[in-house]
Amino acid sequence: MSAHIRNRAGSNAEPMKEYVEVESGKANDRPQLQAALRHAKHAQATLIIAKLDRLSRNAAFLLTLRDSGASFVAADMPDACDLTFGVLALVAEHQRKMIQSRTKAAVAVKREALAREAAALVVLGQEPVRRLEDGTTRPLRLGNLTESDCLRCRL
Known part of the structure; x- marks a missing residue:
C-alpha cells in the first residue's frame, strides 16, 4: 500500500491509517471496512484497497460502495x-x-467416497473410522469434530 501511495502522491507520502480486514469477501458486515470507509469520508481521503476482488464478491455491495461517495482506489487496478x-x-459475484458450485460438488464427491469407505469397513465387520498414526481414530465423515467427537476419539 505504501508503495502505491508513494508512486501516486510522492516519495514522502504515508498512509493516514491502516485498516486490516480478515473477514471473508462474501460478508457485507465487516467492521474494519466500515471503519475505514467512515474515516476516509470524514478525512476526505482516498481509501486504498489492496485488491479489488478481495473487497467483496457481491455486485450490489460493490456498486453501492461505488455510488456511496467514498473515494477509493484498488492498488491492483489504480486506473479502473x-x-x-x-x-x-x-465478474467477482x-x-x-462458481467457487460455491465447485466447493459443493467437491464436498459431495468426498462425502460419497467416505460413505463408501465406511460401508466397506462395516461389511468387513470393522468400525467405520479412520485409524490415525498416533493410534487415535476419527469418524469417517466430513465436518469439524465437536468436543464430544474428540472425546470419543481419545477413548
Missing part, C-alpha cells in the same frame, strides 16, 4: 474507472457463485 469497476463487480 466506474465502467471497469461495475463490470469487475459482476460470478466467481463467488
Whole structure:
C-alpha cells in the first residue's frame, strides 16, 4: 500500500491509517471496512484497497460502495474507472457463485467416497473410522469434530 501511495502522491507520502480486514469477501458486515470507509469520508481521503476482488464478491455491495461517495482506489487496478469497476463487480459475484458450485460438488464427491469407505469397513465387520498414526481414530465423515467427537476419539 505504501508503495502505491508513494508512486501516486510522492516519495514522502504515508498512509493516514491502516485498516486490516480478515473477514471473508462474501460478508457485507465487516467492521474494519466500515471503519475505514467512515474515516476516509470524514478525512476526505482516498481509501486504498489492496485488491479489488478481495473487497467483496457481491455486485450490489460493490456498486453501492461505488455510488456511496467514498473515494477509493484498488492498488491492483489504480486506473479502473466506474465502467471497469461495475463490470469487475459482476465478474467477482460470478466467481463467488462458481467457487460455491465447485466447493459443493467437491464436498459431495468426498462425502460419497467416505460413505463408501465406511460401508466397506462395516461389511468387513470393522468400525467405520479412520485409524490415525498416533493410534487415535476419527469418524469417517466430513465436518469439524465437536468436543464430544474428540472425546470419543481419545477413548
